[in-house]
Amino acid sequence: MSKPSYFAPHGGHPAQTELLTDRAMFTEAYAVIPKGVMRDIVTSHLPFWDKMRMWVIARPLTGFAETFSQYIVEVAPEGGSERPELDPNAEAVLFVVEGEIDVTVEGKHHTLVPGGYAFLAPGADWSLRNNSKANVTFHWLRKHYQKVEGLPVPESFVTHRDNATVIEMPGTEGAWKTTRFVDMADMRHDMHVNIVTFQPGGVIPFAETHVMEHGLYVLEGKAVYRLNQDWVEVEAGDFMWLRAFCPQACYSGGPGPFSYLLYKDVNRHVHLTLNPQR
Template sequence: MTDTHPGYFSPKGGLPPQTSLMTQRAVFTPAYAFIPKGCFSDIVTSNLPGWRRTRLWLIARPMSGFAETFSQYVMEVAAGGGSDSPDPETGAEHWLFFTEGLATLTIGTTGYEMEAGSCAYIPPRTPWTLLAEGTGPARFHWLRKLYEPAPGLTPPQAFVINERDVPIRWMPDTGDRWGTTRFVDPDDVSHDAHVNIVTFQPGGVIPFEETHVMEHGLYVLEGKAVYKLNRDWVEVEAGDFMWLRAYCPQACYAAGPGRFRYLLYKDVNRHARLRGPGAFGPAR
């Protein structure tokens, strides 16, 4: 296994010097939030109960009137750190995507060696642990969502895979310039969310404004592009994060000299809620 992958960006923290100009691009709107990589400083990190030698940037969480379904952390676990009880919320499902370092992930009683490019899915009510075992920190994205059961379905099975072993599915009629690395079969409706990697070759575009019910988290792993967020074209690059609420129009033009890639979350495969939080009818 290798500690690093040259294509993935991982924040290292730090603090800009006092001589820096405050010319960052961060913005929060009713339709989207944009967190540029320069905002990933030491002073906005958090710690978690039950985690040793670990800090994280908490970049998405459910918020009334905005995103509703998921949380996303950018994790940094120092060598020898980790957790034997990572999450007290037993109803949560988890996706881990590693960008740097080495770790052992144990799901149930099965251990997996995680490296850059490794992706794990952990179903709800499944015990798991993690130990960073490289010479440097293990860095990874951790996405959490309360699993939404559906009649006749059981939760998906856990899996671990590396993205290099998953072929990119290129969109039709794009000349292999826009494609998706799909870690699960999109026709498997036992999954209530997808975490994929989207790839654009230079010049690739989303040639229309996607406007749909799925909310999104997009962390740029590699390259740069201009991204349409609601009414705004925003220049984005590796290390930036975009958080789109449902129905926020989006489009993309990969304008950089190299390929542009991001880790994508979206909720899928369930009825729209008519009762309870975010709906009109009373809970029952």
Template structure:
């Protein structure tokens, strides 16, 4: 019997954590001890601007050259375990909540030095240069070191952890963490040009997507096309949190 919550439509997709099983993993050239669940990629009727993976690296595994395309930028967000990330010869030690932005053309490598598997979200997008704007530099930070910004008129029940200044035009994508306290809502149907990848980090909620209400919880992934109406109600008993991708800060190309 098919009783899970997987949904694929032209406006949105829900990939529940229950379908992310061993038989749907992918292996990547140049990686050892690694498997990945590909959650989004540019295909007709699906994601158009980005790719997103859930990646698991066994102890001692990793890659000396993870990114095969010179024009592609990445964001890594560590979910569990430990990772050593080397950027242009400088080593960084990531623990859960660790976040790294890696510009297109960056020389980087990744290994798991721990005794347990490490898992992380990997978001990739081609970088769109803009005239007169210097491309951004790589950086590594932690979610725990950033104070969430409350959304207007929500009394702090809806807040966003921003890793990049929204006014920095060097960045053409943002990957943030959105947090709703129990009972908090998106109080209107957002309808905007940004495409979303949404990986649920904690809690549960009901999401309004186009004409439908869908139940989501920790480990689920959602893709939302541009202009898909969206709203949310956090059901509790704890916070509802997700990692959110969106494309930003560029003119619409017509030719």
């Protein structure tokens, strides 16, 4: 198993002598939360957790991206929770970017290291604890699971990036690849959390415009990313948040690979009411 090197925020606080200028922006179509924004002062905490803090980088907002939340969670040694999730309808993905965490799912123990991935079904019995001697940082993506009559709820599972399916995008000769943890044909799943990787010079050669909402956390590298009508420079540690139909494209800047953790909602009918009953 390889040991990927992904960016994880460490907080801190800028000096009074630093300039305010940054790349943070929030528009009607997209938001960019650069790594420099993730300081101590903007952290949050949760009940029934010990020795943790988190950066909330996405949450449902009416008129923007409404389907998911995303946290970057930092847990100190001996920290964790026996009651991490209080919403029985919430499904989740955990993805580790730094350190290691012990996760128990339905009574089975797993140790997740960088690249480690856990899908947690709605109502799953799970807990986690940092039994190491260093902080661990992971992404926690949550979505209200949309049940469909006649389809069973997907089971929880734990895996690693190295064991996932890597798909080369057609005609790119490997310059654009997607690491997929769930079979796209599995209709039980209503969200996908993948890793998208571009080699230096790789591109999305058209402005993708579609119904899926997106969260994109840059794991490594840098690029120029097209968001709606703007070209924005992004690098490891930055987060992009796109509402449905926001055009997107990119040029990978090098010198190494550019990759990001990608969320999107999938496989469900469009609700035809303003306030759907979920």
